Amino acid sequence: MNNTPRKVKLSTKLNILKKKPIPMLFGFLFTLIPLFLVIVLSIVFSSIGNDTSEIDYELINSQGKERTAEITDIETQYNVTINGVHPTIISYKYSENGKEIESKYKVLEERKIEKLEIGSNLEIKELNGSSIVKDLKPYDFGSGFFLLFPIPFLIIGLPFLIYSLLNLKKELKLFKFGKVSKGKIVSMIPKSGLPVSNVGQGIIVHYEYETRNGNKIIGESFTTDFSIMSDKKKEDLIPIFVSNENDEKSCVVPKLESLRNTWNIDFE
Structure with a gap:
């Protein structure tokens, strides 16, 4: 593994999350709503109960x-x-x-x-x-009961949030520490995103590369960088990140993110 991790900007991290928009939206929506409710209810309950000791x-x-x-x-x-x-x-x-x-x-x-x-x-x-x-x-307002109200939201949202964060962590690890290698394009398939916003829109890229043991692997990676469709075609070589711990794990190097984060990777 590289000793010095590559720099990854916040915008790149957000773009990784947006690759899987539904888990991200469900996760953040159903966890932020409970937190907001807890804050509001706490303020309301404290205002109700602060008249008497x-x-x-x-x-x-x-x-x-x-x-x-x-x-x-x-x-x-x-x-x-x-x-x-x-x-x-x-x-x-x-x-x-x-x-x-x-x-x-x-x-x-x-x-x-x-x-x-x-x-x-x-x-x-x-x-x-x-x-x-x-x-x-005395009148004792059972605020604890009402503060349990957000729990169902958390039960729904946390699995989605955890899934999104684990996916972010996995791809960030490749971006920061992955070994730069070359993969030969097998196919490129456009994928539609969410209606109206088109969040999650991108390209599914299948590519072939060789592991350290000489085995040929067909990798699959999703990228939101549409420049690959105009710059590359089937059989062309593209830069990929390969895990130093398990060379069967890899992803396409997004050209836009490489330029944004100054990774200095050759795309020719």
């Missing part, structure tokens, strides 16, 4: 001391609806060792709190600076 309800309920608090505000979040019910934030204050402490408590119990009013007393339980409203469980 997290508390250990069971611990405070079992070990907390009962106290009387005064309701200072009752706010209903009309922009959020869970099973037809709007969450409500109850703000209250109470005294602890002569110090007034203010706290907020979010609930999803319209019937149980409908008689509460600002200024009225509220029975709470307090433990180490945290408190809960007695006999009223």
